[in-house]
Amino acid sequence: MKQLITGIMILVSLAFIWSCKPNRTFSESEIALIPQVQKMTLGESSFKFKKSTKLVVESVDQEVIARQFAGLFEKSSGWKLQVVVGGNEGSNQVYFKTEPVMAPEGYILEVQKDRIEIKAAKPAGFFYATQTLRQLLPVEIESAQKQNNIDWLVPVVSINDNPAFKWRGFMLDVVRHFFPKEDILRMIDNLALHKINTLHLHLVDDQGWRIEIKKYPKLTEVGAWRVNHEDKPWNSRPKQQAGEKATFGGFYTQDDIKKIVAYAQSHFITVVPEIEMPAHVTCALAAYPQFSCKGGPFTVPSGGLWPITDIYCAGNDSTFLFLQDVLSEVIDLFPSKYIHVGGDEATKTEWEKCPKCKARIRTEGLKNVGELQSYFMKRMEKFVNSKGRTLLGWDEILEGGLPAEATVMSWRGMQGGIDAAKQGHDVVMTPNSYVYFDYYQGPKDQEPLAIGGYLPLSTVYTFNPVPKELNAEEAKHIIGGQANLWTEYVPTFKHVEYMTFPRIAALAEAVWSSGEVRNWESFSHRIQLFMKRYDLMGINYSKSAYAVMAKPGFDPVKKQLAVALKSELAGLEIHYTTDGSEPTNLSTTYSEPVLLDKTSTLKAVTFSDGIPVGKSMTQSFNMNKATVKPVKYVIPYSENYPGSGEYTLVNGVRGSTSHSDGEWQAWEGKNMEVVIDLQQATEIHTISVGSLQNIGAWIFLPRKMEYFVSNDGVNFKKVAEKVNEADPLSGENQLKDFTVEFTPVSANFVKVIAYNLGKASKGHMGAGQNAWMFIDEIAVE
Ligand SMILES: [Zn+2]
Known part of the structure; x- marks a missing residue:
């Protein structure tokens, strides 16, 4: 008997200890509030929602808001939290309290271990407080199906929040x-x-x-x-x-x-x-x-x-x-x-x-x-x-x-x-x-x-x-x-x-x-957690910010093409290959610009915790004798279309039919005249220049191309020219390479002059106004 009583006592005290087990403490990195609140102090421990948790409000206006919040729980936990108008404050409660001297959309949210207090002046403030509370809860709160075995914990926190602007809008065109x-x-x-x-x-x-x-x-x-x-x-x-x-x-x-x-x-x-x-x-x-x-x-x-x-x-x-x-x-x-x-x-x-x-x-x-x-x-x-x-x-x-x-x-x-x-x-x-x-x-x-x-x-x-x-x-x-x-x-x-x-x-x-x-690094982290909420809400959101972007450049020490990789969102791993195969989490991890010395296909993907999260990026690099050699612009390109900077024309990357893809340099009403310094005597026999036509965007193909070589960079000899006889107004969006082959010569410098149409032709909507000419790449073999 004594043993039994002792046994029961042990069980009772275990149960007591269990029920008093302090709720866990959250770290700041687990909290993903969007938009970020103006002031937040994170404390120890947490409040736990239970089936018996009551929402205590003062008025019918508040009751509507509390019921909306309770509705989230009903879907995801199956609990019907009780909403009470009037009543005393107590533990295991969320209570609403009017605080008349606050901004109309502002609120204070105090989460303690045994209760939650929301203060606001107006219903809008109470509503926004419940949206914040929602975001402090596990993401499963967004689920339309009943979730089992979830601890509905909210970190102990003190938040004082208020919007910067009163118009926070979204316009939807329901006409087109x-x-x-x-x-x-x-x-x-x-x-x-x-x-x-x-x-x-x-x-x-x-x-x-x-x-x-x-x-x-x-x-x-x-x-x-x-x-x-x-x-x-x-x-x-x-x-x-x-x-x-x-x-x-x-x-x-x-x-x-x-x-x-x-x-x-x-x-x-x-x-x-x-x-x-x-x-x-x-x-x-x-x-x-x-x-x-x-x-x-x-x-x-x-x-x-x-x-x-x-x-x-x-x-x-x-x-x-x-x-x-x-x-x-x-x-x-x-x-x-x-x-x-x-x-x-x-x-x-x-x-x-x-x-x-x-x-x-x-x-x-x-x-x-x-x-x-x-x-x-x-x-x-x-x-x-x-x-x-x-x-x-x-x-x-x-x-x-x-x-x-x-x-x-x-x-x-x-x-x-x-x-x-x-x-x-x-x-x-x-x-x-x-x-x-x-x-x-x-x-x-x-x-x-x-x-x-x-x-x-x-x-x-x-x-x-x-x-x-x-x-x-x-x-x-x-x-x-x-x-x-x-x-x-x-x-x-x-x-x-x-x-x-x-x-x-x-x-x-x-x-x-x-x-x-406001801080991009912080947002970058929070939005990734927030996307889990979007998943449960069934929102068809874009994962484009997980994409890898490649920026070709020049490594001055190795004198090679160096491709920097970057994902828009911070805190991700990038894995890449250069042999055309699909990257896995075992492929090389990106840490510094990728050096390329031969024609390659670079593929890269972002990973989070070993799982691929972005779409695969593929970029081809066409290596030739001009790649990442110094380019001198005799006639500068338009400030509006600098491409990717000084190596744009010799970075081995081709532009697309989109003239603003960052691979095109442009000249407005003017010719292009550039000199490429091959840096040593080089035997060459082919020069190719890439251009774009998009008549609707006032972009016309060059009318003529002249190609020169030189050994001293001063005296140039013309080795070829190419005249474009086509009607400037015919044809759709297109890419066109102007390629010439000639008897092999030894050259230290190559010069190319591309002749702009000058003014848009008669019959074009911009007739008489400056014509644009776009060039993406000059390749020398
Ligand atoms: Zn009229």
Whole structure:
């Protein structure tokens, strides 16, 4: 008996010790909060969520937020955490406490061993605190399936957080491709995790009208549909022919919009509608041609349309009445303070011809069609203001004079925003130089077709919405920043996610976290942990930042081509091969630039903990007698196209048909004249020069090539020339090598002159203006 009692006592005390076992302590490297919080102190031990953990709140507003948070637990743990309105503080509780003197979106989150306290002034602050708490929990909290054997621990931590900017936005173009309501709701879920608070919906553009307007049903009956030419490139889709049915598109009913707006509100996201004017409205003119200058008929274009000349008539009062009716319905649906009216890219050639527009210019005492657009915008602003809202437009609305109270969205870089802020207007920064998510985010040959550009994660991360040109007073007008996703080349919602994530995480940090806590190394580490959350959330995010990038250079000691390898994300291992085989974790580990002395194919992959994480990079290096020899530029290349620097023409790497891939050097209106120093007497018989033609980008092939050799670098002898007889305007995007063979000679120097077309030919859209010439490589054998 005594033995039994002793046994029971041992068991009881074991159980006691077990239940009092201190929860484990977390290290900072295990915590991946995005956007980074402004102030965090990590303590010892952790709080453990249990089935019995209670959420204690003060009000119904808070209750809604607490229930949303409890909903995550219900999915992933199967527990229904109790939410109690009112009640005493106690252990095993998460309690919400109003702290009136805090910023509207700020919060304090105190995690202790036995309780969690959240303080905020407003519901938004409580909501963001729960998003942070969510990110402190194991990633399995994101799972839609019940997870077993998870310790739902949250590190003991004290966080005081508050966003740097009040506008933290994401724009989705639902016109170029339409995404149904369910996709938008899913996007709202995923934006909320990143504490994004504005969803700007681009609802109108040439290729479709996406919102039901009861007074003008044809806007969606006609304007929401186009002929399905999805199998053709965006910019070469034919016009709708007589008899062809427009079946591709879609729109949101007013009921859909109400649901989207309400769902966004419950995630503390404001939906800002954009109704374009006076241009980008071919869909509206197809439905109601009477609001154009010419009167139509028009069809909804299936793809690219440029320039945009068919726009709303600014001389016709009924146009304004129509737009006021449209905006009235829009304003009733969207509680947003800001109503976006576009205003971009209007080509005003029809206004110049239209008698009504000309009359308007006269009667209003305007100078030109530029001022007529300003008149248009000011008139619409009066209406928007009469409804208690603020007009927002793209930076083109600066031209001809800004409406009095307008807020500007600066997209053509930062300059429009700088000008507007200096004039005392509020600005949202959305520069295409940092936050255009339709641009490529990785090496082009590894990415789905995109519109162009190159904005990898690390570039988005460097976005600072406040340009240094502004003084402190002017800087106050920068109310925030936003990423824009145009969808010409983004046909599916999976693709939308691919373009958005993880770049939105970098944007979120740029607009939430202030300068001191922002750090690429840290973000680089956190985003990799965060991607595990994306995995469980089923987000189709891009892994492009894991790609390896190769930068060929010159090793001055070994006098060899030296290729530096780098992955965008920090803290990864790179393994590579030079024999064309696929790298494994047993292949050479990269530590310093790879020396190459013969023609090679370099392949490289990033690894994390021995597992390959990026796509395989392949780069061929063609070694010849000119490789990494000094190049002297008699005529300098354009500063805009330096290629990869001084060895670009002799680094053994060929350019692609993309002229901005970093392998091309360019001359604007000028010839190329370069001298390659072979550094010793060398027998040569072949010289090859690589060039590019892309007529749409004003890039023309050289007209003539001259090749010289020299032994002293002073006196040159011409050994060959090649004349290009082809019509400069014929042919598509193409690469062309100008290769000559000659009787072998001994040379210390080689000179090449490539003759530029000079001016773009007659019949070209840039006729008479400087022609560009692009050269990627000079090979000598
Ligand atoms: Zn007109």
